[in-house]
Amino acid sequence: MTQSTCLFCQIAEKKIPAKIAYEGKQIIAFHDIAPQAPVHILIIPKEHIATVNDFSEQEASLLGHMVLTAKKLAHELGIAEDGYRLNMNCNHLGGQTVFHTHLHLLAGRQFGWPPG
Ligand code: 5GP
Numbered sequence: 330m331t332q333s334t335c336l337f338c339q340i341a342e343k344k345i346p347a348k349i350a351y352e353g354k355q356i357i358a359f360h361d362i363a364p365q366a367p368v369h370i371l372i373i374p375k376e377h378i379a380t381v382n383d384f385s386e387q388e389a390s391l392l393g394h395m396v397l398t399a400k401k402l403a404h405e406l407g408i409a410e411d412g413y414r415l416n417m418n419c420n421h422l423g424g425q426t427v428f429h430t431h432l433h434l435l436a437g438r439q440f441g442w443p444p445g
């Protein structure tokens with residue numbers, strides 16, 4: 330299911346352009362428009378799922394697929410050995426601004442803990 334007003338649904342449907350890094354049947358990955366690191370890719374389900382809170386057991390394999398795609402991209406981009414950060418923000422206090430859930434793949438600089 331897609332939502333015509335959702336920005337990331339429109340990117341998944343190619344109605345809004347994005348620099349696509351990977352596309353599969355269930356997910357699509359594209360470069361962030363305002364990168365927070367030298368590598369900043371967003372991995373999203375093509376299906377509209379608003380937040381992490383909306384994932385159920387049914388989406389367990391979809392979630393696994395998202396993480397494994399991040400790993401695959403990290404290898405392809407040559408950043409796997411140096412390391413990278415995977416991040417999913419949920420709702421307002423989690424810093425989520427686009428309500429179509431997405432996994433951030435960030436790399437190319439040092440990240441600390443806790444995140445700033
Ligand atoms: P959030 O804050 O929801 O976890 O992350 C949303 C991300 O989407 C932000 O990093 C933001 O820069 C990115 N973003 C927002 N609008 C667009 C867009 O139109 N195209 C792309 N490629 N990224 C976007």
Ligand code: ZN
Nearest residue numbers: 335338377429
């Ligand atoms: Zn959507």
